[in-house]
Amino acid sequence: MSASAALYTREVLALATSLAAWPRDAALPLTSHARAPTCGSTLDLGLALDAVGAIDRIGLRARACAIGQAAAAIFANAATGRTSADITAAVGEIEHWLQGGPAPNWPGFDAIAAARDYPARHGAILLAWRAALVALEQRG
Template sequence: MSGALYNREILRLAVSIPHQLRLDKPDGTAEVRSRTCGSRVAADIILSDDGLISQLGIEVKACALGQASTAILAAQAIGKSAKNIAAAREHLAGFLAGSHEQPGDWDNMEHLRAAKDHAGRHAAIVLPYDAILAAFETHEDEVV
């Protein structure tokens, strides 16, 4: 058994989301919603010259699991590329779907283990990754 779904660590993470202010002039911005649960995440990014996130602004309206996942991502997103974010998202989604043993190697991802057997929560958990990846795409659309 993987423990209580809304355990102390999930709740601690849910109330400790960094970078919760939207950015005034982002290089990329996006808002995504989950059709499954109604969660919403908006993300703004400013990129360094080498395409890494140098600033992040994120706003989340989701369950505690979606908020905890956002906190885990936001705490580690600075300095990451779109490729890094996509790889972390795919590994986490694979874990939730049962194809990986571990949720990922970023700090605190292990706390999401309790959600594996709750498919209705999976969309909220990967949503912040989708928002940041969509923000990268809006930047790429402007560059092209």
């Protein structure tokens, strides 16, 4: 099995295509754009929050490799109900995981575990969480 075949598994590709479930909606009030400098992947994100400030709705448009798209789907699958503090904690956990630490406390990372060995993909993995932090800062 080639390295790319081990990286781009059926599960990764299925996650990447599942992003269609969260189309980018211009009506979402909190928006951001993120770019991974190492690979040029980009992500446009929109969020709406509930009355207590937790993520209620999400929309994404990713222009990224399958790993970046799969990571964005992992984010979207578990983002509802998360707060700014949750997203901040997740970014720290993901960064630690990418450096060889334990898996982050966010469901689904097992699907992209092989990408940890590809530093050029790390920025794409973090796109959705970083974009969410920027969007959440707009709450004022």
